[in-house]
Each structure stands twice: as C-alpha cells, then as structure tokens.
Amino acid sequence: MKTPSSTDAVHAGEARAEPYDAISTPIVQTSTYTFANTAELEQYATGTHPREDRGEYGRYGNPTCRAAERAMALLEGTEESAIFASGMAAVTTAILALTKAGQHVVSFNDGYRQTRQFITTVLARFGVEHTLVAAGDLGALAAAIRPATRLVLGESPTNPHLSCVDLAQLAAIAKAHRNVKTMIDATFASPVNCRPAAFGIDLVVQSATKYVAGHNDVLAGFVSGPSGLVSVVRELRGVLGGVCDPHAAWLVSRGMRTLKLRVDKQNATGLALARFLDGHPKVARVFYPGLPSHPDHAIATHQMAGFGGVVTFECHGGLAAARAVVDALRIPRIAPSFGGVEALVEPPVLMSYYELTPEERAQIGIEEGLVRYSAGIEDEGELLADLARALEKI
Numbered sequence: 001m002k003t004p005s006s007t008d009a010v011h012a013g014e015a016r017a018e019p020y021d022a023i024s025t026p027i028v029q030t031s032t033y034t035f036a037n038t039a040e041l042e043q044y045a046t047g048t049h050p051r052e053d054r055g056e057y058g059r060y061g062n063p064t065c066r067a068a069e070r071a072m073a074l075l076e077g078t079e080e081s082a083i084f085a086s087g088m089a090a091v092t093t094a095i096l097a098l099t100k101a102g103q104h105v106v107s108f109n110d111g112y113r114q115t116r117q118f119i120t121t122v123l124a125r126f127g128v129e130h131t132l133v134a135a136g137d138l139g140a141l142a143a144a145i146r147p148a149t150r151l152v153l154g155e156s157p158t159n160p161h162l163s164c165v166d167l168a169q170l171a172a173i174a175k176a177h178r179n180v181k182t183m184i185d186a187t188f189a190s191p192v193n194c195r196p197a198a199f200g201i202d203l204v205v206q207s208a209t210k211y212v213a214g215h216n217d218v219l220a221g222f223v224s225g226p227s228g229l230v231s232v233v234r235e236l237r238g239v240l241g242g243v244c245d246p247h248a249a250w251l252v253s254r255g256m257r258t259l260k261l262r263v264d265k266q267n268a269t270g271l272a273l274a275r276f277l278d279g280h281p282k283v284a285r286v287f288y289p290g291l292p293s294h295p296d297h298a299i300a301t302h303q304m305a306g307f308g309g310v311v312t313f314e315c316h317g318g319l320a321a322a323r324a325v326v327d328a329l330r331i332p333r334i335a336p337s338f339g340g341v342e343a344l345v346e347p348p349v350l351m352s353y354y355e356l357t358p359e360e361r362a363q364i365g366i367e368e369g370l371v372r373y374s375a376g377i378e379d380e381g382e383l384l385a386d387l388a389r390a391l392e393k394i
C-alpha cells in the first residue's frame with residue numbers, strides 16, 4: 001500500500017513564506033489574537049477572514065497547531081486533521097461529536113482501556129448505548145449494528161497482542177448501513193505503516209504521544225478524515241477545550257519530520273526481535289503481526305507497510321519469569337508507552353492490567369508471563385544481545 005515518503009514527512013504542513021524567514025514554523029505562543037480594526041473583527045464574525053490558520057481566540061485555532069494538522073492530513077492521506085492535547089482528547093471528542101443520547105456505538109472488547117472506559121461509563125451516562133464484541137469478530141460486529149447505531153470503532157493493531165482487524169471489511173460492514181461511521185485508532189501502526197482512510201475508514205485517530213511525536217516528551221493526538229466530519233469534531237474541540245498547546249504542537253511537528261526514518265528503523269528492529277524470540281526455549285509465544293505465526297499475519301501483510309517496533313512475548317514460567325526478564329534488561333527503561341526513540345518495556349500484568357484478578361486477565365487473554373517490548377531507534381544488535389542475556393535470567 002502507498003504510505004508517506006520521508007519527503008512528505010519532512011515538508012508536510014510547512015508554510016513556504018515563513019515569518020522572519022525561519023525554516024521551522026514558529027511557535028505562536030498566544031492565547032488570543034489582535035484585530036487591526038472592527039472591520040477585521042467583522043470578517044471573523046461573518047466567516048470571511050482570509051487567515052485560516054488562526055482563530056479569533058486560541059481555543060479556535062493556532063498557526064503552529066495548524067501546521068501540524070496540515071502535515072498529519074498529508075501523512076494520513078485525508079482531507080483534514082485536527083490536533084488535540086492528547087490521544088484521549090482526540091478519541092473522546094470525536095466520539096462525542098458523532099453521537100447523541102438514544103444512539104448506539106459498537107466496538108471491540110480489546111480496545112485501549114480508557115477508550116473502553118469512556119464508552120462503557122461516560123457515554124453510557126449520557127444515554128449513548130454500546131455493544132462490545134469479541135476482539136476482531138467482524139461477524140459479531142455486523143450483527144451488533146442496530147438502527148440506532150451511528151459509530152463503529154476499533155483499533156489496529158491492538159494492545160498487547162497486536163491483533164489486526166480487516167479495515168476494508170470493517171468499512172464495508174458499516175457502509176451497508178446508512179449513517180454508520182467508522183473510526184480506527186491506528187496508533188500502533190502510525191501513518192507510515194497503515195493509512196486506514198485508504199481502506200474506506202471515515203475517521204483515523206492517532207495518539208501522537210507514541211510514534212508520531214516519537215520522543216516520549218509530549219502528549220498529543222489527531223483525528224483525521226474528510227473535511228466535513230473533521231470540522232464537526234474541531235467545532236466540538238472548541239467547546240470541550242482539549243486543544244493542543246502551540247509548543248506541544250511544534251514538538252509534534254518536529255517529531256513528524258523524522259517519522260518515516262524512525263518507523264522504518266523500528267519496523268526492522270521489531271521484526272528482528274520477533275524472529276529472535278520466535279522459537280527461543282524460554283519463550284512460549286510471540287505476538288508480532290510480521291510473523292507468519294501471528295493469527296492476523298495475512299491481514300497485516302495486506303494493509304500494513306511494516307509491523308512496528310512493539311513485540312509482545314509470553315515467557316515460560318509466568319509472572320516471575322516475565323519480571324526476571326524485565327528487571328535484567330539494561331537498555332529498555334521500564335515504562336508505559338511505545339513508539340519513541342528509546343526502547344521501553346513493561347510486564348502488562350503489572351502495568352495496564354494490574355487492577356484485574358488473574359481470572360479476569362485470563363478471560364481477556366492477558367497471560368501472566370507477558371512482556372511488551374517497544375524498540376526505539378537504538379542499535380538492533382545491541383538490543384538483541386541485551387534481550388538474549390536477559391532471557392538467560394529465567
């Protein structure tokens with residue numbers, strides 16, 4: 001599939017007529033904007049102001065944020081994009097923009113924890129009903145759609161098993177119904193590895209905190225799609241207030257310039273780590289969509305250009321073995337998140353799923369011996385040697 005080039009990544013969104021001749025889009029750190037006179041103010045009131053990259057006030061637009069949005073639209077291959085203060089601000093604003101009381105959403109039961117929490121608790125409080133179907137079960141998803149359904153949302157790949165959903169099929173299921181939109185959170189792919197819009201998905205979400213910004217130093221999110229839909233989401237952003245700070249948007253734009261380089265490297269390292277772990281005597285199973293043993297390998301090969309830097313594996317010996325490996329690794333830091341320049345590692349049982357009982361974890365397939373490893377841009381050979389040495393501690 002066609003994915004963005006490094007040239008796109010470096011130049012997307014930049015204004016050629018740069019203020020002060022700066023090559024980098026300046027950080028326009030302002031909360032409000034001035035008007036030359038009341039005639040200019042009137043242009044805003046009537047929607048005829050020529051500058052589309054500023055608002056009348058900071059919550060309605062910012063030139064630095066706008067540059068990041070233009071870049072993301074180009075990378076996702078969509079008409080428009082809106083930037084948010086975090087991935088969760090992007091997810092929740094988009095869902096709220098597309099639903100109202102009495103309507104219904106369908107999603108999978110392996111979605112990002114806070115997204116599921118939002119659907120099952122917050123949306124429910126406002127009268128939006130939901131059905132969560134088994135991970136990746138498109139038959140159950142199709143059967144769950146009712147006349148009141150307005151939104152079908154999923155993630156691909158998912159955490160921590162990196163399951164992939166067939167995006168074209170999911171889009172086709174929704175398109176068979178009038179008024180049902182689709183939204184895919186493709187944070188684990190990044191636009192370098194997958195562009196859901198190319199498969200007919202309406203809205204694409206990125207937690208830019210991960211690969212997109214890529215340096216583990218900023219939180220941000222994007223919602224990308226057709227202009228009509230994105231402007232509805234953007235308008236609600238102005239009301240709910242989950243706007244990105246201009247300095248954060250600038251960090252995101254700077255990260256995006258090396259997105260292709262970083263993700264290409266992380267794809268190569270991820271695959272090398274997965275192949276090394278596959279068949280290792282201390283490892284029971286490896287979850288990596290680039291391995292033929294992954295249940296969704298065929299889907300991933302069809303819709304992804306690479307498989308990312310995150311590899312999840314199950315150690316023989318349960319949690320004690322997983323802890324021994326994580327504690328013995330010298331290069332990756334123990335932390336949540338992924339996609340940044342530095343390798344990170346976590347035992348999912350002690351990180352994202354610690355408040356569940358072992359029985360509840362077993363029900364959703366979170367094995368006690370799981371380790372989630374996210375490669376950064378370090379030397380592949382050094383990461384492999386470090387991992388090989390750590391596995392000997394089991």
Ligand SMILES: Cc1ncc(COP(=O)(O)O)c(C=O)c1O
Nearest residue numbers: 086087088112185187207209220
């Ligand atoms: C798949 C996915 N979606 C959304 C989010 C939320 O993004 P943020 O932390 O930027 O709010 C995360 C964060 O881990 C994620 O992994």
